[in-house]
Amino acid sequence: MEPLTIFADVIIPLPLPGLYTYRVPFSLNGDVEIGKRVAVQFGKRKIYSALIYSLHENPPAGYEAKYLLSVIDARPVVNQLQLRLWEWISSYYMCTLGEVMYAALPSVLKFQSETRVLLNAEKEIDREGLTDNEFLVIEALEKNKYLTLHDISLIIDLRNTFPLVKALLEKAYIVIEEEVEDKYRPLKVSYVNLTEKTKDEQWMQEVFAKLERKAPRQLEMLMAFYSHIARTRENRIEKGMLLRLAGNNSSALQALVEKEVFTIETEERDRVNTGEMAEGSIVQLSAAQQSSHDQILSAFSEKNVVLLHGITSAGKTEIYINLIRETLRQDKQVLYLLPEIALTTQIITRLRRYLGSGIVIYHSKLNEQERAEIWNKVLERRIQVVIGARSALFLPYADLGFVIADEEHENSYKQFDPAPRYNARDTAVYLSKLHGAKILLGSATPSMESYFNAAGGKYGLVELLTRYGDTPAPELVIVDVSEERRKKTMKSHFSSVLLKEIAGTLEKKEQVILFQNRRGYAPVLECSICAWVPHCKNCDVSMTYHKTSDLLRCHYCGYSHRSPEKCAACGNTYMKMLGFGTEKIEEELAVFFPAARIARMDTDTTRGKNSYQNLIDQFENHNLDILVGTQMIAKGLDFTRVSLVGVVNADSLFNYPDFRASERAFQLITQVSGRAGRRDKRGKVIIQCSKPDHPVLNHIKANDYKAFFKSELRERIRYNYPPVFRLIEITVKARDFDQLNRAAADLTEAIRAQTTAIVLGPEFPQVSRIKNLYLKKIILKADKERSVNAVKEILRQIAGRFKKEYPSLIFQFDPDPQ
């Protein structure tokens, strides 16, 4: 019988729209399967690992399909549910499947011809077990520092290249480049053990005597060893641990090894710690927590998504732990999403204590080997609980039962560059729908979007508004800085109240956190007397002052007018400029409190790999008295000795030129306030503001989220913003300024003519030229349920046309922008 002619539609991991069709050679008919990777030649000489998206027997019209070269995988690396998730992301966030694939797969799984291959220095090669081809490649790698996949394809047949590299990777004889760039993490752990000789008591007596006389440091180390093994009841100790216990004296260790007291044995350890899932200890829930837990379960019987609005220090984590445990009993997988990598490392120890060591962290900063290892273990269902940042969404879960998106309001859930510009929280909602899983969104300050969905009955809502234990709510003091200015009691950026409180706190040997959002640098004009700030008449966002043109400009719609000569509210003629950062605050603090140990925490001081953790450790160990920081310090950190939190300039939060300014101000101030006071100690929060009766401040002070939500919702409805309307932000980029203006104007025109969306712009963003490309932004507002999809569809068509018409321009789409 004639064999079947099969065609495979594949995704190429490049930002290309659409799929590409390859013909399957008869010899591979039995091997192809959706979700497996195949090596394909794409273009003149490039080889990529593409992913089989579908299989069929329809020859493509209009061209002759190339043959695919080989099937890389023995079993699919991506399952059907993942493919459906990719489709959804590519359609909702208006990007290509290739871009989603590129973001989703760890790079070990996406070779291409330039991928560099190196020998793995840590692994000894068993030459007997190599095939002829493998031998050839290993030999070539010994002569060269590295080979590209293209180089390898010149040594052995092109068809065999990818499968062979994959086989060598699996045996860990080779590594691919990305890993080497990262600092290589040790695969091996060394243990210190006693030698056989030490069992000879008499010999040991002599050793002791000798050490006592001549080598006290070695004796100290030996004693440390004994006391440790007595405590742990193990017979050996990790080398690093022993060194730490005995004053990091590695020469003493060396000497003891030479005296044949110690031996050092080295073991390989999985990079990824996947111990057994233990039952672990049981978390005892408070009555309030238990009640929330029960409410969540009953809400899940009707709704797939539940929002848990639990105030800071209400103890949400304990509830999560119990829900996770219950999911595991049903033998289903759990995904616990957090917006920041730093938070995942904070919480993992806690989870492991209760749920055993089989919990794994996954995020983009892991090295490639670790990522691939986790990928495979999730695929084989050897990992049941993953805690991770955005990218953890893309792991090959077979059967998710429960998803948590913690701190769901955080804007870092949204990726903005490169595409896919997805929001991990919203994508998680879709992912759980695909799996028939339940998803819990947790926050002390829910996003407008989520609370709107909950209030409208689309999501379940559970509220946990009592603090855990006896922690009293902090006392909030709002300081009117314009009054202090009038009275001349302000010292630079500090009110007399704040200075006095800081002094008092330091005296009590307690710690202070000062919060200043430096990002709000965009200068804002403000009346020096009544604090009136000019707002845009169309958008309700504060206008940004442009010095060169002396104009006030709205960065949303482009509306601009001359900068006012006097205050529209009180007629005062002096308008002052707002905007100062953490650095300035740190500098001035040092003058006011010369004895205090002060540190600053923002993106500038936490750029290094461990600098973030170091700062936190230092502060936690009370090596610092005052920590000045941006919103970074607002995020879920718990310090036990902080009794004072100061918000240096709340105005800059309210005046940020963005329609979410109020929402963010509410969230940030509430979250930083949550850092003040612990256990039985009542903390204090001082908010410096020139408008002490600002409505948002009143809501914060009353700790009344619902009232805030209601008033903010009215504003959002009035100006057609989310959660009632959806936004799509379009960025046009061009090298040529005039062409950019023309294209952006034409595009805006076309969108206005063909869609029902409200169109703002085109407008230059704050930074209007990046890497020699000029930028212009257009914002669409579309009525939520009815028209967003239609608008996107038309937008895709228009975009296709414009890409043809202006081939050198870049058009980017960002649905639900942050």
Next chain:
DNA sequence: AGCACGCCGACT
């Protein structure tokens, strides 16, 4: 994304 093809300036 990458690479080839193609059309204009400074060089053997």
Next chain:
DNA sequence: GTCGGCGTGCTC
């Protein structure tokens, strides 16, 4: 006369 600059068009 050629080498090479990067604009633009295509990749199954």
